[in-house]
Amino acid sequence: MNTQSNQKMDITIGATVQGQWNKNKYVLMEKLGEGANGQVYLVKSKQRKLAMKIAYDPVDLQSEVNTLAALQKHQDPSYIFDVDDFSFQHKLYSFYVMPYFKGISITEYVNQNGSSWLYVIGAHILKQLVSIHNKGYVFGDLKMSNVIVDQHGKCQVIDYGGATEKGKAVKQFTDIYDRAYWGEGSRVADEHFDVFAMSMLMIQTMNPNGLEKAAKMLPQHRNIDMLRKIVLQAQSYDHLKPWVIKGITQSFTSSLEAKQYWHQLMKRTSSKAPISSLHGWWLYPAFISAILMFLTSVYYLLW
Amino acid sequence: MIKQILLITDGCSNVGIDPVVAAAQAKEEQIIVNVVGVLDQGDIGEMGAQEIKQIAHAGGGMSSIVSTHQLAQTVQMMTRKTVMGTIQHVVHKELKKSFGTEHLQQLPIDKRAKAVEVMENMTESIPIQVALLIDSSASMKSKLPSVKEAIADLCISLQSRMGEGKLCVFHYPGLNRVDDVKLSLDWTDQVQHVYPLFNKLSMRGTTPTGPAILHVIDYMISSNHITAPALKGGQIQIEDSIS
Ligand SMILES: Nc1ncnc2c1ncn2[C@@H]1O[C@H](COP(=O)(O)OP(=O)(O)OP(=O)(O)O)[C@@H](O)[C@H]1O
Ligand SMILES: [Mg+2]
Numbered sequence: 001m002n003t004q005s006n007q008k009m010d011i012t013i014g015a016t017v018q019g020q021w022n023k024n025k026y027v028l029m030e031k032l033g034e035g036a037n038g039q040v041y042l043v044k045s046k047q048r049k050l051a052m053k054i055a056y057d058p059v060d061l062q063s064e065v066n067t068l069a070a071l072q073k074h075q076d077p078s079y080i081f082d083v084d085d086f087s088f089q090h091k092l093y094s095f096y097v098m099p100y101f102k103g104i105s106i107t108e109y110v111n112q113n114g115s116s117w118l119y120v121i122g123a124h125i126l127k128q129l130v131s132i133h134n135k136g137y138v139f140g141d142l143k144m145s146n147v148i149v150d151q152h153g154k155c156q157v158i159d160y161g162g163a164t165e166k167g168k169a170v171k172q173f174t175d176i177y178d179r180a181y182w183g184e185g186s187r188v189a190d191e192h193f194d195v196f197a198m199s200m201l202m203i204q205t206m207n208p209n210g211l212e213k214a215a216k217m218l219p220q221h222r223n224i225d226m227l228r229k230i231v232l233q234a235q236s237y238d239h240l241k242p243w244v245i246k247g248i249t250q251s252f253t254s255s256l257e258a259k260q261y262w263h264q265l266m267k268r269t270s271s272k273a274p275i276s277s278l279h280g281w282w283l284y285p286a287f288i289s290a291i292l293m294f295l296t297s298v299y300y301l302l303w
Numbered sequence: 304m305i306k307q308i309l310l311i312t313d314g315c316s317n318v319g320i321d322p323v324v325a326a327a328q329a330k331e332e333q334i335i336v337n338v339v340g341v342l343d344q345g346d347i348g349e350m351g352a353q354e355i356k357q358i359a360h361a362g363g364g365m366s367s368i369v370s371t372h373q374l375a376q377t378v379q380m381m382t383r384k385t386v387m388g389t390i391q392h393v394v395h396k397e398l399k400k401s402f403g404t405e406h407l408q409q410l411p412i413d414k415r416a417k418a419v420e421v422m423e424n425m426t427e428s429i430p431i432q433v434a435l436l437i438d439s440s441a442s443m444k445s446k447l448p449s450v451k452e453a454i455a456d457l458c459i460s461l462q463s464r465m466g467e468g469k470l471c472v473f474h475y476p477g478l479n480r481v482d483d484v485k486l487s488l489d490w491t492d493q494v495q496h497v498y499p500l501f502n503k504l505s506m507r508g509t510t511p512t513g514p515a516i517l518h519v520i521d522y523m524i525s526s527n528h529i530t531a532p533a534l535k536g537g538q539i540q541i542e543d544s545i546s
Contacts, residue, residue: 021412058407059391062419069416085408092408168427169463175376180459187463219452220498 009039009054011088019084019095026052026086026097035145036172037061037161042100050081051100058085058094060161063171065096067163071135101156103148106205113153113290115236118205119266120153120297122198122240126259128157129194133255137163138189140170142197143177144204153297164189176200176215183223184250192250195258199247203227206234206244224248239269266298304430306334307385308519309378310358311450312438313341314351316512318476319483322354325516326362332520335389336362337381341446343371358512371449375456382433382457390425394418428466432490433457434519439474441506455497462492472500473522475515476507484515490526 011028018025026043033040038055055061068080082097103109110118125147132139141162149155162172170189175181177197184196203211210230214222231244243258243265252258308329316322326336338359340347347355347368359366364385369377395405398418407415435457437443437450454472461468469490477485487500 058415059387059419059422062407062415063423066416066420066423083412094408168465169460180456180463187460218448219455 009056009093010091011039011041011054011093015088017086017088019082019086020092022082022084024082024084024097026050028052032100033145035159035161037064043097045097049100050097052095052097054093054095061094061096064161064163067137067160068096071132071137071160071163073135098158101148101150101158103150103155105144106147106149106155106201107144107208109149109153110205114294116269116294117153118202118237118240119262119269120294121147121149121155122202122262123259123266124153124155125157125198125201126255126262129191129198130255130259132163133166133191133194136166138166138170138191139194139197140164140189141172141174141177142194142201143174144201147201152293166190173197176204176211179250181222182227182248183219184248191255192252195247195252195255196250198258199244202237202240202244202247203231203234206231206237206240210234239265304432305386305389306332306523307364307382307431307433308334308336308362308436308516308523309381309433310336310338310436310438310512310516311341311374311378311453312338312351312355312510312512313347313443313446314438314440314510315348315354316510318509318511318514320513320517322512322516323357323361325513325520326358329516329520330361330363332524334362334520334523335364335385336516337364337385338362338366339374339377339381340366340368341371341374341443341449342368343445358516371446374446374449375453378453378457379460382431382460386426386429386431387422390422390429393425394422427464430467431461431464431469432523433461433468433470434523435470435472436484436515436519437472437474437487437501438510438512439501439504439506440476440510441508444506447501447504451497451500454500455494458492458494458497462494468492471522472497473515473519474501474504475518476509476511483511484518486522 013028013030016025016027024045026045028041029044030042031039032042032051037060038053041052043050043052065080065083072079079098080096085092085094106121129139139157139162141159146159147155147157162170164171166189168189170187170193177200179185179193179196180187207230210233214226214230227248228245231241243262246252247258329336336358338355340351340355352368355366355368365381367377399405402410410418435454458470461470469492471490472488473484474487475484477483488496
């Protein structure tokens with residue numbers, strides 16, 4: 001065994017690959033990203049744009065596929081379109097195909113469209129977490145790079161490599177989102193684990209510099225009081241702060257309660273939409289439509 | 304049961320039996336030896352790097368040279384891979400019996416799902432013993448806080464599994480010359496036991512890695528803290544569940 005497993009993938013953009021079992025063909029269009037487990041490509045198949053995750057290790061891929069299959073059993077739209085292997089330049093790669101989500105990160109979205117959007121984004125994430133929890137699983141590796149926000153502020157949680165059955169040890173996690181890293185409990189998969197990670201995601205958006213500094217501290221100095229301070233020091237998002245504090249202290253009884261509390265906070269803020277500090281905003285049609293879009297999203301999520 | 308020795312060092316051994324020989328002995332006893340070379344600034348040196356690789360190779364494990372801030376993650380990853388590797392080894396044997404191939408990718412997708420499910424259940428429940436062997440020669444002093452953090456982190460992960468998981472910690476060299484290695488923490492699964500580690504430790508110059516490994520092997524063999532069925536191909540009924 002070797003730690004630098006075979007983390008090299010010589011795959012060419014523009015190539016066509018074909019699955020050895022199901023025989024579907026895909027054109028590799030563009031690399032969308034990569035992580036610890038593999039690389040994700042934008043692919044085209046029968047005029048449709050899809051995303052293909054190609055794994056460094058077939059066991060890891062199969063594990064993620066198993067989880068997705070279990071979650072999908074009781075789920076409406078399908079998430080996995082194909083699972084197969086293709087050979088390219090005499091090497092065999094295992095992959096699965098999922099919908100392609102076009103979008104940007106939470107930070108980018110909020111920077112471009114205004115901080116109030118965080119309420120909409122958070123509500124989308126919580127909705128997905130509650131749904132996963134209801135199926136007996138925990139998402140596990142919730143983090144910035146695993147959330148894609150589309151142009152309407154709707155977001156999609158991706159990368160189920162960390163998803164774990166409740167009660168087992170979380171399969172994959174990332175230090176700053178991991179409650180054990182902050183001395184706040186185990187890595188046993190429970191709903192709090194995800195709500196904690198979601199709170200960290202919010203802190204990262206509210207006060208990125210504060211969090212970055214704290215994360216570098218020695219373990220004996222990393223604790224909940226420090227996180228609380230970082231939350232309170234954030235310049236905006238005052239309405240969100242009580243939620244985040246409850247999330248990091250793990251005082252919600254369930255993710256459902258966390259979601260309901262989030263919606264309460266949202267109702268309070270949406271009465272004063274993202275207009276506050278702008279003068280002459282009515283001159284900008286784009287701005288008005290942005291507000292309409294925001295209110296529609298809020299409305300859609302709340303009722 | 305999976306038994307692992309995880310050696311954390313920053314250089315070359317210089318006293319006693321060759322650590323590569325000691326690691327081969329561990330493998331003989333079904334104990335896997337992994338090695339992490341740790342550095343803050345500077346270099347581990349050609350000799351040190353070679354030795355680290357060879358110890359791991361002889362001990363059937365893996366090696367990696369990392370900086371202090373990657374230590375916790377590396378220790379986690381090595382333990383996880385050791386467990387997965389051992390289990391895959393058993394599962395592969397079963398696959399070979401049932402399907403005539405041990406390569407997952409030669410199995411049809413539906414059989415693959417079952418095989419991986421079995422692997423993961425075993426990963427979650429198999430008992431694990433990790434003996435950490437910490438080089439505490441003088442040059443390691445500045446790295447010990449990170450070492451402690453990595454051990455605490457590993458402890459939390461072991462504790463979070465359904466199966467039993469325990470660790471113990473040795474450091475070397477010990478105080479007197481004959482006493483080459485010292486037990487600093489006996490078998491535990493409680494993270495609070497890890498925090499007081501190394502608080503009063505006098506650092507010395509020699510690095511008797513080989514003798515230290517031999518000592519830990521003896522300790523692991525003689526301590527029967529975790530009693531559970533051994534991991535033997537014949538005892539695990541995965542054949543039926545896969546085919
Ligand atoms: N369906 C998708 N649509 C668009 N982009 C995607 C999709 N899936 C993944 N990506 C992009 O690829 C990146 C890597 O994907 P993913 O997180 O699944 O890989 P990973 O190896 O499991 O990563 P990690 O190190 O986070 O565990 C993502 O951060 C994202 O940018
Ligand atoms: Mg992942």
